[in-house]
Amino acid sequence: MNSSEHTKVRLDKWLWAARFFKTRSLAADAVEGGKVELNGERVKRAKNVQLGDEVSVRLGPYEHVVLVRGLSERRGPASVAQTLYEETADSVAARERLAAQLKMAPAAFVYEERGRPTKKDRRELTRFIDEQRER
Numbered sequence: 833m834n835s836s837e838h839t840k841v842r843l844d845k846w847l848w849a850a851r852f853f854k855t856r857s858l859a860a861d862a863v864e865g866g867k868v869e870l871n872g873e874r875v876k877r878a879k880n881v882q883l884g885d886e887v888s889v890r891l892g893p894y895e896h897v898v899l900v901r902g903l904s905e906r907r908g909p910a911s912v913a914q915t916l917y918e919e920t921a922d923s924v925a926a927r928e929r930l931a932a933q934l935k936m937a938p939a940a941f942v943y944e945e946r947g948r949p950t951k952k953d954r955r956e957l958t959r960f961i962d963e964q965r966e967r
Contacts, residue, residue: 839903841881841903842880842881843868843877843879843880843881844856844860845859846887846916847859847868847887848907849904849905849907849913850898850913850917851907851910859877860877863876867890868890869887870886870887870888871886872886872888881900883901883902885899886899887899887917893930894931895923895926896927897919897923898917898920899919900917901915901918903916904916
C-alpha cells in the first residue's frame with residue numbers, strides 16, 4: 833500500500849511510522865499518558881490522523897508541534913519519515929530557545945567519584961550530625 837492510498841491512519845501507528853517513537857507500544861503509552869495531542873485535544877491512540885492535522889508531541893523537555901503532510905502505516909527509512917510531517921516555525925524556535933536555556937543552566941547534581949567515606953569523613957559527618965541535634 834502506498835501512502836497515497838491511505839486517507840486515515842491510527843495515531844499510534846503514525847507516530848511510530850514518523851519515527852517519534854521506537855515502538856508502537858511506546859507511542860501508545862505516550863498517547864495514553866497525555867504526552868500527545870491531536871488538534872489541541874487529548875485523544876485515544878486509535879484516533880485517526882488525517883492530512884493537515886496538527887499533532888503536538890512532548891519528548892522529554894521538548895515539545896514538537898507538527899502538521900501531518902503524509903500518512904503511512906509502515907515504518908520506513910528516516911528520510912521517508914521526515915516527509916510525513918512538517919514542524920511549525922514556532923515549535924522549532926521554542927525548542928531552540930529551550931535547548932539554549934538548558935545548555936546554559938548549571939548541572940543539577942555533580943557526583944564526585946571518591947568512593948567510600950574515609951574515617952576522617954565519617955568523623956566529620958558524625959560531628960556535623962551531633963551539632964545539628966544540639967540546636
